[in-house]
Amino acid sequence: MQVLQAGRHKLILLELEAEMVSEVARQAGFESRVRESERSIQIDLTVANHQAPLLLFDAADPANLGWFSRCQFYIDGRTGGVMQTPISVSNKRDRAGRNQTHSVRLRISKELPVTFRLPGKQPITEQVFYALFQNFLNALMKTGVAVCGGDIVQPLAGRGEGIGPRN
Secondary structure, three states: OEEEEEOOEEEEEOOOOHHHHHHHHHHOOEEEEEEEOOOEEEEEEEEOOOOOOOOEEEOOOHHHHHHHHHOOOEEEOOOOEEOOOOEEEEEEEOOOOOEEEEEEEEEEEOEEEOOOOEHHHEOOOHHHHHHHHHHHHHHHHHHOEEEEOOOOOOOOEOOOOOOOOOO
C-alpha cells in the first residue's frame, strides 16, 4: 500500500495482484477472467456446475426479507457500488440481452481516498481486502447480497418483477 499525493488530494494506492484476486475467486468456486489497469482490476466471474443463480436479490421485495436480514453486503443499484468497499458490480448479459444468472462483472478500485474506511472504521490494506473479497464471493454463493434501489444492477435471485401477476 502506498499513499499518493496529487496536488492537495491524497490517495491510497492498493498494490493488489491480479493473480491473487483470480486465486481467491477460484477458491470460492468461480471461474474468472481478469483485466488489470493502473487504477483498477476488472474481473468477470462465472460459476460453473451450480444449479441456482448467484444470490444477488432485490432488498425492497418483502419476499426476500429472510435473505436481507442475514446479508453482509449491499449494492447501490443506481451505481453498482458495493457499499463501504472498493468493489462495484454489474450484470453480465447474454446475446439476447438477458441477465446471465451465473455471472457478474466486478471492478476493484486500486485508488481510494486516504479517508476511506471499511465498516467499523477499519483502514484498508491488501490483506484486509483479500479477506473482504473472499467474504463477498462467499456471500454471492451462500448467504446473499442485497441490491438496494435503482435499476442499473438487477437482481438475479428471488422473485422478479416480471414473474406472473401479483395477488
